[in-house]
Amino acid sequence: NAGVTQTPKFQVLKTGQSMTLQCAQDMNHNSMYWYRQDPGMGLRLIYYSASEGTTDKGEVPNGYNVSRLNKREFSLRLESAAPSQTSVYFCASSEVSSGYNEQFFGPGTRLTVL
Amino acid sequence: TQLLEQSPQFLSIQEGENLTVYCNSSSVFSSLQWYRQEPGEGPVLLVTVVTGGEVKKLKRLTFQFGDARKDSSLHITAAQPGDTGLYLCAGTFSSGSARQLTFGSGTQLTVLP
Numbered sequence: 001n002a003g004v005t006q007t008p009k010f011q012v013l014k015t016g017q018s019m020t021l022q023c024a025q026d027m028n029h030n031s032m033y034w035y036r037q038d039p040g041m042g043l044r045l046i047y048y049s050a051s052e053g054t055t056d057k058g059e060v061p062n063g064y065n066v067s068r069l070n071k072r073e074f075s076l077r078l079e080s081a082a083p084s085q086t087s088v089y090f091c092a093s094s095e096v097s098s099g100y101n102e103q104f105f106g107p108g109t110r111l112t113v114l
Numbered sequence: 115t116q117l118l119e120q121s122p123q124f125l126s127i128q129e130g131e132n133l134t135v136y137c138n139s140s141s142v143f144s145s146l147q148w149y150r151q152e153p154g155e156g157p158v159l160l161v162t163v164v165t166g167g168e169v170k171k172l173k174r175l176t177f178q179f180g181d182a183r184k185d186s187s188l189h190i191t192a193a194q195p196g197d198t199g200l201y202l203c204a205g206t207f208s209s210g211s212a213r214q215l216t217f218g219s220g221t222q223l224t225v226l227p
Contacts, residue, residue: 004156031213040123042202042217043157050213058214090156096213100145100164101206103215105156 023091
């Protein structure tokens with residue numbers, strides 16, 4: 001099992017360009033998440049999808065859109081990239097039960113916006 | 115916004131020393147997790163604690179959940195260079211959604227040989 005995979009691993013964009021970050025999981029989890037990680041700030045939730053067909057905003061959703069394509073795949077789109085979106089982006093998945101939310105993370109996408 | 119505070123932010127120690135890192139909140143956790151993240155990788159779950167006063171051990175790592183479920187600690191005995199990494203605590207709150215984990219900013223641990 002590959003777990004959670006993300007593409008691309010690295011990306012450099014110019015201000016105003018758009019791109020989509022891809023995420024897939026093979027653990028049959030219902031819930032999927034997108035986080036960004038900035039120095040000294042831990043991980044902040046951008047969007048999540050509790051189940052196929054649903055998406056909800058997290059702590060920092062502005063400037064992003066998501067699509068839960070099917071149970072396996074959850075993509076994050078930057079429509080018009082800004083330097084403030086330079087960050088490391090992580091996708092995660094979990095099966096929430098009895099209040100537990102043990103998440104499995106992908107290896108991350110390192111995005112630089114010039 | 116419910117906050118998690120971790121301390122210390124940075125810790126550099128010699129191989130063989132013991133250390134403790136802390137995670138605190140003013141709100142009650144439903145559950146709390148500890149993750150370890152190595153450079154260039156995503157966080158990896160170490161443990162989940164849910165019961166106040168709970169203690170869990172993972173080899174040389176001991177995790178404790180406070181009686182009031184507002185704080186937790188991670189103690190490492192006889193640290194080794196392989197323990198180097200960013201240690202993150204993350205929790206779901208009693209007053210919030212189980213689907214949203216709140217992360218602390220992490221403790222960057224360096225163990226020198």
